[in-house]
Amino acid sequence: MEGSSTNNSSGSSSVNVAPSTEEKETIEEFLSSMEDYVTAIPDDCVEYYLNKTGFICSDVKVKRVIALAAQKFVSDVAADAMQYSKVRQSGSGKEKKAMTKMVLNMEDLSKALKEYGVNAKRSDYYVDGPSSSKK
Numbered sequence: 001m002e003g004s005s006t007n008n009s010s011g012s013s014s015v016n017v018a019p020s021t022e023e024k025e026t027i028e029e030f031l032s033s034m035e036d037y038v039t040a041i042p043d044d045c046v047e048y049y050l051n052k053t054g055f056i057c058s059d060v061k062v063k064r065v066i067a068l069a070a071q072k073f074v075s076d077v078a079a080d081a082m083q084y085s086k087v088r089q090s091g092s093g094k095e096k097k098a099m100t101k102m103v104l105n106m107e108d109l110s111k112a113l114k115e116y117g118v119n120a121k122r123s124d125y126y127v128d129g130p131s132s133s134k135k
Contacts, residue, residue: 031061039067046070073116078104080112 019027039046043060046067050057057063085108106120113120 031065034061034064034068037064037068039064040071040074041067043067077109077112077116080115081108084108084111 043063046063050063050066081104082102085102085104088108110120
């Protein structure tokens with residue numbers, strides 16, 4: 001195996017493995033394909049949130065890889081939420097129609113996000129804005 005084993009100050013050992021030539025070629029091919037790839041999340045949106053967090057990068061390929069990772073995250077969360085919805089509907093005991101309409105609700109979304117370490121709860125109450133209280 002390529003690489004070296006080192007011990008850090010905490011006593012645990014880590015292995016640094018340099019990528020092989022084949023892996024480097026695969027990575028370069030993947031990054032070059034990002035130039036033409038259109039993600040579901042627009043480049044301007046990705047750039048806005050990256051800049052908002054202080055990450056400044058002019059490389060379009062890097063931004064699209066980040067957009068692709070975000071797209072995968074959203075897709076995984078949505079799939080998990082759909083599974084929670086199916087489990088909830090199957091446990092309700094209601095007669096199922098041939099085609100039921102799937103609706104994403106906050107309860108299912110919160111459970112799915114919790115698996116990824118995101119706490120998303122709906123407020124117990126909603127406060128109306130100051131303009132709605134005037135009559």
